[in-house]
Amino acid sequence: MTELLELTAGQALERIRAGELSSDEYFDAYAEAVVSDELGAYLWRAEPGSANGAEGGPLSGAPIAVKDLFCTEGIQTTAGSRILEGYRPPYTATAVRRLAKAGARVLGKTNMDEFAMGSSNENSGYGPVRNPWDPGRVPGGSSGGSAAAVAGRLAPWAIGTDTGGSIRQPASLCGVVGMKPTYGAISRYGMVAFASSLDQCGPLTRDVTDAAILLRAMEGRDPCDSTSVGIDGGVELPSRTDLKGLRFGVPRELSADAEGIEAGVTEVFGRMLGLIGDLGGEVDECELPHSRHGISAYYVLAPAEASANLARYDGVRYGLRAGPSGEVEGGLGDGVAPAETALVSMYERTRALGFGPEVKRRIMLGTYALSSGYYEAYYGRAQRVRTKIAEDFATAFERFDYLVTPTSPTVAFKLGARAENPLAMYMSDYCTVPMPLAGLPAISIPAGLTAPDGGGPQLPVGLQIASPAFMESGLLDVAYALEGAIGFDAKPRGDM
Amino acid sequence: MNHPNEYEAVIGLEIHVQLSTRTKMFCGCALSFGDEPNVHTCPVCLAHPGSLPTVNEQAVRYALQIALALDCEVAPRSIFHRKSYFYPDNPKGYQITQYDEPLATDGRLGDVRVHRAHLEEDAAKTIHVGSSGRIHGSAQSLVDFNRGGTPLVEIVTEPDLKSPEEAREWAQLLRTTIRQLGVSDVNMEEGSLRVDANVSIKPAGAPELGTKTELKNMNSFRFLERGIAAELERQAAVLDAGEEVLQETFHFDPRTGSLTALRSKEYADDYRYFQEPDLVPLAPTQEMLEEARAALPELPAQRRDRYASQLGLPADTAKQLAFDAELADFFERALATADGAEPRTIAIWVTGELVARLREAGDGEADPASSKVTPQALAALAGMVEAKRVTTGAARRVLATLVAEGGDPASIVEREGLAQMSDSSELDAIVAAAIEAEPGAAEKVRGGNPKAIGPIVGAVMRETKGRADGGEVTRLIREKLGV
Numbered sequence: 019m020t021e022l023l024e025l026t027a028g029q030a031l032e033r034i035r036a037g038e039l040s041s042d043e044y045f046d047a048y049a050e051a052v053v054s055d056e057l058g059a060y061l062w063r064a065e066p067g068s069a070n071g072a073e074g075g076p077l078s079g080a081p082i083a084v085k086d087l088f089c090t091e092g093i094q095t096t097a098g099s100r101i102l103e104g105y106r107p108p109y110t111a112t113a114v115r116r117l118a119k120a121g122a123r124v125l126g127k128t129n130m131d132e133f134a135m136g137s138s139n140e141n142s143g144y145g146p147v148r149n150p151w152d153p154g155r156v157p158g159g160s161s162g163g164s165a166a167a168v169a170g171r172l173a174p175w176a177i178g179t180d181t182g183g184s185i186r187q188p189a190s191l192c193g194v195v196g197m198k199p200t201y202g203a204i205s206r207y208g209m210v211a212f213a214s215s216l217d218q219c220g221p222l223t224r225d226v227t228d229a230a231i232l233l234r235a236m237e238g239r240d241p242c243d244s245t246s247v248g249i250d251g252g253v254e255l256p257s258r259t260d261l262k263g264l265r266f267g268v269p270r271e272l273s274a275d276a277e278g279i280e281a282g283v284t285e286v287f288g289r290m291l292g293l294i295g296d297l298g299g300e301v302d303e304c305e306l307p308h309s310r311h312g313i314s315a316y317y318v319l320a321p322a323e324a325s326a327n328l329a330r331y332d333g334v335r336y337g338l339r340a341g342p343s344g345e346v347e348g349g350l351g352d353g354v355a356p357a358e359t360a361l362v363s364m365y366e367r368t369r370a371l372g373f374g375p376e377v378k379r380r381i382m383l384g385t386y387a388l389s390s391g392y393y394e395a396y397y398g399r400a401q402r403v404r405t406k407i408a409e410d411f412a413t414a415f416e417r418f419d420y421l422v423t424p425t426s427p428t429v430a431f432k433l434g435a436r437a438e439n440p441l442a443m444y445m446s447d448y449c450t451v452p453m454p455l456a457g458l459p460a461i462s463i464p465a466g467l468t469a470p471d472g473g474g475p476q477l478p479v480g481l482q483i484a485s486p487a488f489m490e491s492g493l494l495d496v497a498y499a500l501e502g503a504i505g506f507d508a509k510p511r512g513d514m
Numbered sequence: 515m516n517h518p519n520e521y522e523a524v525i526g527l528e529i530h531v532q533l534s535t536r537t538k539m540f541c542g543c544a545l546s547f548g549d550e551p552n553v554h555t556c557p558v559c560l561a562h563p564g565s566l567p568t569v570n571e572q573a574v575r576y577a578l579q580i581a582l583a584l585d586c587e588v589a590p591r592s593i594f595h596r597k598s599y600f601y602p603d604n605p606k607g608y609q610i611t612q613y614d615e616p617l618a619t620d621g622r623l624g625d626v627r628v629h630r631a632h633l634e635e636d637a638a639k640t641i642h643v644g645s646s647g648r649i650h651g652s653a654q655s656l657v658d659f660n661r662g663g664t665p666l667v668e669i670v671t672e673p674d675l676k677s678p679e680e681a682r683e684w685a686q687l688l689r690t691t692i693r694q695l696g697v698s699d700v701n702m703e704e705g706s707l708r709v710d711a712n713v714s715i716k717p718a719g720a721p722e723l724g725t726k727t728e729l730k731n732m733n734s735f736r737f738l739e740r741g742i743a744a745e746l747e748r749q750a751a752v753l754d755a756g757e758e759v760l761q762e763t764f765h766f767d768p769r770t771g772s773l774t775a776l777r778s779k780e781y782a783d784d785y786r787y788f789q790e791p792d793l794v795p796l797a798p799t800q801e802m803l804e805e806a807r808a809a810l811p812e813l814p815a816q817r818r819d820r821y822a823s824q825l826g827l828p829a830d831t832a833k834q835l836a837f838d839a840e841l842a843d844f845f846e847r848a849l850a851t852a853d854g855a856e857p858r859t860i861a862i863w864v865t866g867e868l869v870a871r872l873r874e875a876g877d878g879e880a881d882p883a884s885s886k887v888t889p890q891a892l893a894a895l896a897g898m899v900e901a902k903r904v905t906t907g908a909a910r911r912v913l914a915t916l917v918a919e920g921g922d923p924a925s926i927v928e929r930e931g932l933a934q935m936s937d938s939s940e941l942d943a944i945v946a947a948a949i950e951a952e953p954g955a956a957e958k959v960r961g962g963n964p965k966a967i968g969p970i971v972g973a974v975m976r977e978t979k980g981r982a983d984g985g986e987v988t989r990l991i992r993e994k995l996g997v
Binding site for chain 2: 087088089095097102105107108109111206207208209210211213214215241242243244245322323325326328329330332334335336361362365385388389390393397
C-alpha cells in the first residue's frame with residue numbers, strides 16, 4: 019500500500035493499463051490515506067469505495083486532488099472562504115470536467131488561501147495547511163493544500179491555480195513540480211475568480227511527466243471562456259535528456275539580486291546553472307529591468323480585479339448571509355427587511371463576517387486603486403508597468419530560449435512568521451509574479467534541499483524555468499532533462 | 515407661466531434599447547417577457563462563482579445594424595468595461611458595458627447628432643412589495659433575474675434638441691428606425707425602449723451651457739415630452755429666482771406628472787470602470803459588417819423620399835407617414851388593398867382625419883394598429899370619396915363610426931343613408947327651396963357679393979344631411995341666381 023502511494027501517477031497508470039493494478043484499488047489507497055489528513059490539506063474528501071464514473075480514458079480512473087477554487091457540481095466549493103461555506107455549485111469547472119472526461123476521479127477538494135490570496139495558506143478560512151517537510155512550517159500558497167497533499171503522499175497529483183505564483187511557490191516549498199501554463203491555455207470557466215487577467219489553472223505533481231499528462235488533459239479552447247485558446251499543437255510528453263543548443267538567460271533581478279534571497283537558495287540555484295552547462299545548455303546573465311516593480315504592479319492590478327470579482331458575494335443569491343442583528347443565516351429567504359438601510363447593512367455585515375482580513379485588505383486596495391481621481395496614478399500606471407515587463411521578456415527571449423530563476427527567494431518559513439507582515443508575505447512571490455503579468459508559462463521543479471538562513475531542517479528549493487507563450491512542450495522537455503540530471507529523490511519526513 | 519428672462523433649452527437623450535435576440539447578452543438563457551420569475555437563469559446570469567460571460571454574436575449583429583442605421587462609425591475594435599455598483603439587480607456587483615472605446619460613434623439621425631452607441635447588459639428586475647413600488651418604505655424586495663443580462667444598446671445623442679416637442683418627435687423617429695430594423699420591440703410601456711433626458715437651459719443666445727439635470731422613468735412619448743417640459747419650467751423658475759440649477763437626477767412620476775429628485779446615494783457615480791478581463795475586444799468582421807449593411811431595410815428618410823417622389827405625396831405628409839412606423843405600416847397596408855384610390859388620397863386621409871379621430875379617442879395617442887379601423891376600410895372610404903360616392907363631410911361621419919365601431923364603410927353608408935346625391939332633380943328642388951328661404955343672402959349674391967352664398971349652402975347641406983357635394987351645390991346656386 020505504502021509503495022502504491024510512492025508511485026508517480028504516470029507509473030500507476032502504466033500498471034493499470036498493464037492490468038497489474040485496478041483503478042478502484044488505486045483510488046481507494048488514496049481515499050483511505052486522506053482519512054487521516056494531518057496536514058489540513060483537504061476541505062472535502064471522497065469516501066473510500068465511492069469511486070464511480072469513467073475508468074477508461076488516458077487517466078484510467080486515477081484519483082486527483084482539486085483546489086477548492088474549482089466549482090464541482092454538488093460538492094461544496096468554498097474557495098477557502100467562510101462566505102462560501104456550504105456552497106454547492108450548480109455546475110463543474112471546465113478543467114475538472116476535462117479531467118473527468120479523461121477518466122480522472124476527484125479525490126478531494128484542497129485547502130487554500132481564501133480566494134487564492136496568500137503565499138502561506140494561512141489565510142484560509144478553514145485553518146492552515148502544514149508543510150509535510152516540517153509541520154511547523156507553511157506549505158506556501160495559495161495552492162498550499164494541493165502542494166502539501168502531493169508532497170505528503172495524500173494525492174498522486176493535484177490541480178491548483180496560479181495568479182502571482184500560487185502554484186509554483188507552494189510547489190517549490192513542498193518539493194514538488196508545479197506549472198503555470200500560458201494565460202489562455204486552460205479554460206478558467208468554473209474557477210472562482212481572483213484576478214481574471216492573471217488567473218491560470220495548472221498541475222502540481224511528483225514529476226514533470228505527470229505535469230505533462232495533466233496539462234494535456236486540461237488544455238484547450240473552451241467556448242465558455244472567451245480568453246481561452248488552448249495550446250496550438252497540443253502537449254507532447256517530455257523525453258529530452260540534454261540541453262544542447264539551448265540558451266538559458268538568468269535575469270539578475272530575479273536571482274542574485276532578488277530581494278531577501280537566502281544563501282542556501284542562491285547556492286542550490288548556482289548548482290543548477292552548472293548542471294545546465296553540464297547538459298550542454300548555454301547560460302548567460304540577462305536583465306528584466308522592470309521586473310523589480312512586478313510586485314508593486316501586481317498588488318495594484320490583482321486587487322483591483324479582485325475588488326470587482328468579489329462584489330458578487332453579497333448574501334443575496336447564495337452563500338453566507340448575515341441576519342439583521344449580525345447573526346449568520348444560511349441561504350435565501352430569511353426575513354431581512356429590505357429597505358435601503360437594511361439592504362446596505364445586510365451587505366456590510368455579510369461581507370464583514372464572511373471575508374477574512376487579507377481579502378478585505380485587497381478589496382480595499384483594489385477599490386481605492388480604481389476610484390476616480392486615483393485610477394491613473396495607480397491602475398493606469400500599473401498597467402503600463404505590466405506592459406514594460408512583458409516587453410522586457412520579449413527582449414530577453416530574442417537572446418534566450420528559456421529563463422531560469424529560483425522559484426522562491428526562501429525555503430518554507432515557519433507558520434506565523436510573515437502572518438503579521440503583509441509586505442514580507444507579498445515578497446514571497448517576487449520571482450514568480452513577473453511571468454503571469456506577461457502571460458507567460460513557467461514551471462518549478464525540485465532542485466535540491468537546503469537549510470533556511472539562520473539554520474533549521476533541510477528543506478526543498480525550487481528551480482523556475484520560463485518560456486515564451488505556448489511553448490509548454492519545450493518547457494516540459496527542458497524541465498524533464500533537468501529533473502533527470504538533478505535526481506531529486508528526497509522525501510518529506512515520515513513521522514507525520 | 516411667463517418668465518422675466520428668455521431661455522433656450524438644450525436637450526440630449528440617452529436611450530436604452532432591449533434587443534430582441536433569442537438569448538441573453540452573455541449567456542444562453544432565453545429572453546422572455548412576462549414569464550414566471552427566475553426561470554430563465556443560469557450560473558452566468560446569476561453570477562455564480564467562477565462563471566464567465568461570452569458575447570452573444572446575434573446581439574453584436576443587431577447592434578451593428580443600429581449603428582449603421584444611425585450612420586455611425588463602427589469601431590474596428592471596441593472594449594467591454596466593468597461598471598461597479600452594489601444593488602440586488604446587479605448580481606455580479608458590476609455591469610458589463612462599454613466605456614471609452616464603444617462600438618459606434620459620431621452618427622446622425624434626422625437633425626440630431628448621435629454621440630455614441632454601445633452594447634451592454636440589462637439589470638434584473640427588483641420588485642418592491644408594498645408602499646410606493648420604490649425601495650423606500652417597502653416591506654419586502656424581490657428580484658427577478660429573467661431580465662438580467664438582456665442585451666441592450668445604449669444610444670447617446672449630442673445635446674441638439676431644443677424643445678420637449680422636438681425631443682418627443684426625434685425619439686419617435688428613432689423608435690420607427692429601430693422598429694424597421696426588426697432588432698427590438700421598442701415598446702416604451704414594456705421597457706424595451708427607455709428614454710432618459712439630459713436637460714439644461716441657458717439665457718437666450720448665451721454661448722455656455724447651463725448645468726444639466728437627468729430625467730428618468732418617462733415611460734411613454736407623452737411623458738417624455740411632459741417630463742422635459744416640467745423640468746424646463748422648473749429650471750427657468752430656479753434661474754428667475756437668482757438661484758443655481760444643481761446637477762441632479764429626477765424620477766418622473768407618471769401618475770402626478772411631477773419630478774422627484776433621487777437621493778444622491780442612489781446615483782453615487784464612482785463606478786470604478788476598468789476593462790473587463792473576461793472578454794476579448796469586440797472586433798466585428800468584414801463579413802458581419804457587410805451582412806448588417808445588407809440587412810438594413812428602408813429607413814424613414816429613404817421612405818419619406820420614396821413617398822414624395824414615387825407616390826407624389828406632399829412633403830409634409832410623406833414625412834409624417836415615414837417617421838411614424840405605425841402610421842406608415844397602416845398606410846402601406848391600405849395602399850396594398852386600395853382598389854383604385856390614389857395614394858395621395860389615402861395618405862391625406864390617414865395623416866389627417868384618421869390621426870385626428872384616433873387622438874380624440876385615444877387620449878392623445880394615435881396608434882392605428884390598435885384601432886378598430888382596418889387599412890382596407892380606410893382605403894375603401896378614400897376610394898368612395900374619390901369616386902364621389904360620398905362627400906367629404908359624409909366620409910368624416912363614416913370614419914367616426916369606423917373609429918367607434920369598426921366595420922365596412924359601404925355598409926355604414928348604406929345603413930345611414932349617406933350616399934352622395936346623384937339625382938340632380940332632387941338636388942335642384944332643394945337648392946331652389948333654399949334660395950327661397952334665404953332671400954336676403956340671395957339678393958347680396960346677385961348684387962355681386964359671392965361670400966354671401968354661405969347661408970344658402972348651409973341650408974342645402976342641412977337639408978341633404980351632407981350627402982350633397984359642396985362644389986356641386988355652390989355651382990347650382992350660382993346658376994340659379996344667374997351669377
